[in-house]
Structure formats: C-alpha cells, structure tokens
Amino acid sequence: MCEKSLNKCNDFKELKVILVGLGVIGKGVLKVIDAKNDDLFKKYGFKISVVAACDSSGATINENGIKPLSIIKTKEETGKIVNHDFGVQKNILEVIESVNADVVIEVTPTNIETGEPAKSYTLKAFETKKHVVSANKGALAVAYSELMNSADKNDVMFRYEASVGGAMPVINLARESLAGNNIKNIKGILNGTTNYILTKMEKEGLDFNTILKEAQELGIAETNPHQDVSGLDTAAKMVILANTLLGKDYTIKDVKLEGITRITPEALEMANKSGTTIKLIGEVSNKKLEVCPKLIPIDHPMNVKGSLNVAMFDTDLAKDVVVIGRGAGDIETSSAILSDLIFIGNSKKCND
Amino acid sequence: MIFLDLELKDTPGELLKALEPISSAKGNIISVIHMREERTEDGRLPVKVVIDKIDDGELSSIIDKLESIDVIVAKINEKRRKLDLDVVIIGHVVDTDVRDTIDRINEIGLVLDLDLSMPSPDVESSAKMRIVIDVEKIDELYEELDIISKEKDLLFVKSC
Numbered sequence: 001m002c003e004k005s006l007n008k009c010n011d012f013k014e015l016k017v018i019l020v021g022l023g024v025i026g027k028g029v030l031k032v033i034d035a036k037n038d039d040l041f042k043k044y045g046f047k048i049s050v051v052a053a054c055d056s057s058g059a060t061i062n063e064n065g066i067k068p069l070s071i072i073k074t075k076e077e078t079g080k081i082v083n084h085d086f087g088v089q090k091n092i093l094e095v096i097e098s099v100n101a102d103v104v105i106e107v108t109p110t111n112i113e114t115g116e117p118a119k120s121y122t123l124k125a126f127e128t129k130k131h132v133v134s135a136n137k138g139a140l141a142v143a144y145s146e147l148m149n150s151a152d153k154n155d156v157m158f159r160y161e162a163s164v165g166g167a168m169p170v171i172n173l174a175r176e177s178l179a180g181n182n183i184k185n186i187k188g189i190l191n192g193t194t195n196y197i198l199t200k201m202e203k204e205g206l207d208f209n210t211i212l213k214e215a216q217e218l219g220i221a222e223t224n225p226h227q228d229v230s231g232l233d234t235a236a237k238m239v240i241l242a243n244t245l246l247g248k249d250y251t252i253k254d255v256k257l258e259g260i261t262r263i264t265p266e267a268l269e270m271a272n273k274s275g276t277t278i279k280l281i282g283e284v285s286n287k288k289l290e291v292c293p294k295l296i297p298i299d300h301p302m303n304v305k306g307s308l309n310v311a312m313f314d315t316d317l318a319k320d321v322v323v324i325g326r327g328a329g330d331i332e333t334s335s336a337i338l339s340d341l342i343f344i345g346n347s348k349k350c351n352d
Numbered sequence: 353m354i355f356l357d358l359e360l361k362d363t364p365g366e367l368l369k370a371l372e373p374i375s376s377a378k379g380n381i382i383s384v385i386h387m388r389e390e391r392t393e394d395g396r397l398p399v400k401v402v403i404d405k406i407d408d409g410e411l412s413s414i415i416d417k418l419e420s421i422d423v424i425v426a427k428i429n430e431k432r433r434k435l436d437l438d439v440v441i442i443g444h445v446v447d448t449d450v451r452d453t454i455d456r457i458n459e460i461g462l463v464l465d466l467d468l469s470m471p472s473p474d475v476e477s478s479a480k481m482r483i484v485i486d487v488e489k490i491d492e493l494y495e496e497l498d499i500i501s502k503e504k505d506l507l508f509v510k511s512c
Contacts, residue, residue: 271438
C-alpha cells in the first residue's frame, strides 16, 4: 500500500473498472465488489465502480457505474449480458478501447495453448493506457515477456495474483513481504483437483479413475480434467512464478512435465510405509523447472490435504516460508483480484 | 577431531565391527554415542564416533573399510556424505528386467531394498526402492533414472 498513508494523497474517489468475462470468477468478482465497496471507501477512501461488463454476447456499459448484482441477475436469468438495461452489442476489444476506465479485470477462460483471447484483451487494455488485473494463467504462461513489455511501454500496471494459487498470497507475498530476499527455490502444490484425487486415493485405497469420476460428480474436477491431471495447469503457474519471481523468460513448453494419471493406490501405500506420501509438486529454481509426482514426508508442511494448495519459498534471509490456502473458488479467487485492485487504487491515489 | 555419523544394522556385534577398522588404522577413538532411541528410515541405528585428527589418506581408508562391511558413513564433520533415498516405481517393473534396473542403479549408488506389489498381471506394478548414494551423485542418479524411465516406460516418483 502507498506509504503516503490513507486519504492523504489526491482526492481520487473512484476506481473505474471494466469486467471482461462473466463466468464463475467474473460473477464472484461482482459479488465481492458489491459486498466490500463500503468497507473499501472507509479504509482506503475510494470505491470500485463497474463501468462495463462483457461476455461473448456483448456488453453492458454505463460510465456512471452499474450495480454489480444487476449484472449477475441479467447473466443468470438470460445467459447474455447484452440483455442488461445498459446492454449494447459491442465486442470486447471495442469495449476495452472505447470505455473510459482505470482498470480492466480479465477473467475469461484460460487457454494454455495460445493464451487467447485473454492475451489480445490484455494488450488492448495496455495500449489504451488501462491497468490490468488478471486471473488468467494462459496468457501469462505463453506470452509473459510480450505482456510485461507492453505494460512497461504504456506505463501501466499488470497485476495477476489470482492466476497462481487463487486466494493464496503467492506472488505479492514474495514480491512485497519477502522483498530483499533472494528466492532460491519455489515448490508447491498448486492444483486442488490433483491434490483432492491423491488425498482420496491414499485414504480410501481406490484407483485414480474411480476417484476422478467421483470428483467430477462432486464438481471438484472439470468434465475435461486433462489440464489438471496432466500437470499442465500447475506447469502454467510455475512458469508465472519463475518469470515473475526468478526473472526467467520461460513458456509452458520449457516445463518438464508428468501428471498423476499413473499413480496407483499401491504406490501410495508403498510411500506411506516409509513415512512419505505422493503429491503433484511444481518446482522452480535456477536449475530446474518441473512438475511431477514426488514423495514428501508425511509430517512435511507441504503435505496439505484435500483441495488445499501450498507454496514453499526457500530464501536466503527468511529461509523457508510456507503459505497454505484455497487455490480455487469464485469468492476465494476474487479475494486475490480485490487485493490487486486495492493496490492499483492506492497507487493511483498517490501518483495521479 | 573428526566426527563420523555412522549407520549400523541393528544386530549384535555391529558396533564392535564398526570400531575395528578405526582402531586398526591407529585412529584414537575419543567418544562413541550409540543413539538407540533414533533409527533411520530403513531401521538402522545411528552412531556418532569422534576420533582424533588423522590424515586424509588414513580417513579415506577407514571409510572404505567401513563401507565394505556394510556400515554407512552418513556424515563426516557434519557434512552429509551419504543419503538414503526412497523411490517409488510404477510400471511393468519386473517385465522390463528389474535385475537390469537394479544393476544400473548400483553403478551409481546401492539398492538396499525392493518392495514390490503386483495386483494383477495386466496392470502396472508398483515398487519401492531404497537407494544409498553419495550426496554428490544424486544428479547422476536422477539422470540415469530418467533414461531408464524413457527406455522402459517406468514412472520414478522421487523424493521432493
């Protein structure tokens, strides 16, 4: 937060945002903005004003602000945001370009192969001098340098805490709270679905496919779980951490990758016999960038259960620092998005 | 002084056997701490032996003798020298010539134990291997495991 302290900077009262993507996370962001706006004003002296929200059907735009819950209502009742009172048939790039706003919140579906369309939306926001808060690991995992260069060139901020570990403060913790430390190594369990599957396999002695099916029925695993169980989702997050915190220029193709589909209940039992368990671990250091199942001691702080996520930093000054949290969920992920919005709001308050 | 961290099999006479190469090399034993309340993961007993300083050649000869009688010299002067590693293996472990897999690992470290589970002939087996290895050879071992993994379609789950 700005060191000039609260309410002592300029008289900025409103952070205008364009929300791109109205899926589970987009709706979560709207709920959180609605619930927290009064608190934000009391604590930080500004509110978040949603001036546009977009989905593939079009957009709703009102530069005086739109009630967040009305956007959710229209989306849930009609399936299309264009049916909102302020609805217009404009495509997302046009909205980003034409609407006057401070920040674009980018929460469209992740595409790990091309990073699109999130990449184009993010670049368009930068070109039109808007800051970006993103939860989208796809664009970051395939085009990190291009995005960062564009943000720098246009002198805007790019914040993406929600892209790694959902509600867990991973990037901002390392960049801000551990500032001055040399981070030697980062390890973590950054995919809740695989952690849930391995935890259940270990506990119940059932095979991978049985537990996966159960997880799908419970809505914990996606209908197409490939990105999770193959390790690709974790790999994208490790690329983001490597590039952001270790100054690398990796893409997802650089990750040595092995998923959890071959893990058997017998293998977990074997691991248990020697006081260990098997987890899908992402690891990055100067020598290594890999995602694969690994043995960790049962009493190790990274042995988190169920769908929890964990990240462990090995640093020169603070030594080992571990953070555990919920890696997914609409409100949890929105918590990370909100923290980035507050950071931008406070910076804007002091810098404008 | 030189501090040696040894790991002995838990059978009668092992401590005496371990001290003999030291005394026959005229190493002056200052203290022996037998840590019976602690055990390594493979059930060995840690013993700390402190001896008077001797030259490097004599020390290395003592270590060779200790290892030849199956005493693991885990640390010298607190510096870890040997490591016990567990590796879980998933795949057709036996059908892909488990003897060859062990022999290749033994060229770098030493396979101490193999636990195997074969639930049915048509599904992949799971195995656990305990390997003792010099700390500086871990990268070499992991490279060899990667080669074997590709060649035999085995998944090696290594320690974190």
